[in-house]
Amino acid sequence: MESVTGWVTCRLAESHRVETLRDHLYGWLGAPEPYRREDEPHLSVFGFHLPADRAATFASEAERFADAVGPWEGAIEGYHVWPSTRNPMVVTLDVPYPMEAVASPLADLLSARGGRRRWGPTHPHVTLFKGGVPGEELQWAQVPPEVRDRLDAVSGAENGYDPPERLVAPNFEVRIEAPRVVFHGGV
Numbered sequence: 001m002e003s004v005t006g007w008v009t010c011r012l013a014e015s016h017r018v019e020t021l022r023d024h025l026y027g028w029l030g031a032p033e034p035y036r037r038e039d040e041p042h043l044s045v046f047g048f049h050l051p052a053d054r055a056a057t058f059a060s061e062a063e064r065f066a067d068a069v070g071p072w073e074g075a076i077e078g079y080h081v082w083p084s085t086r087n088p089m090v091v092t093l094d095v096p097y098p099m100e101a102v103a104s105p106l107a108d109l110l111s112a113r114g115g116r117r118r119w120g121p122t123h124p125h126v127t128l129f130k131g132g133v134p135g136e137e138l139q140w141a142q143v144p145p146e147v148r149d150r151l152d153a154v155s156g157a158e159n160g161y162d163p164p165e166r167l168v169a170p171n172f173e174v175r176i177e178a179p180r181v182v183f184h185g186g187v
Helices: 016-029 052-069 099-112 145-154
Strands: 003-011 042-051 072-075 079-083 088-094 116-119 125-130 173-176 180-183
Touching (some): 003 099, 016 125, 042 099, 052 099, 052 180, 079 145
Antiparallel strands (some): 003 042, 003 180, 072 173, 088 125
16 A cells, blocks of 8 residues: 655744844854755644555645644744754754644544654754755764854853854744645655
């Protein structure tokens, strides 16, 4: 039986402020290759796979659920570096999004159609940049000590680096659109 894979994601209604922050932080850090910027900042709910002949039904049911849920508004709550600033693989913004209230019903819809989660739900976040090469799995970012120290500094550590104020502990309002299903390669 043929299957399809994809993600349930939520777009930012207005991503300009997040993209500007991402670009300024990237430049101030002196972020080296293989860090790459997230082209379209978004919130990921979970990855999935399901039988191809049930994909359209799942997408339709998920869309009705999303219409009922609607968008979410709240404030960014600073940075999150995964797994840590000493080993920075992914640099994100923390978002207090009600992940379980959205992920659980969507996972139930997925399961009812013979699908399953492949990844997630994740800690609610918007990715700014990550280590790796496009098209490949994430890789441990090999970054110089000064990049790690600068990540610590924008997260609030007193370590001799003086980041621009606009980069320190960001806290601003965002509007996150309702969840949507994105299939890899289309359906």
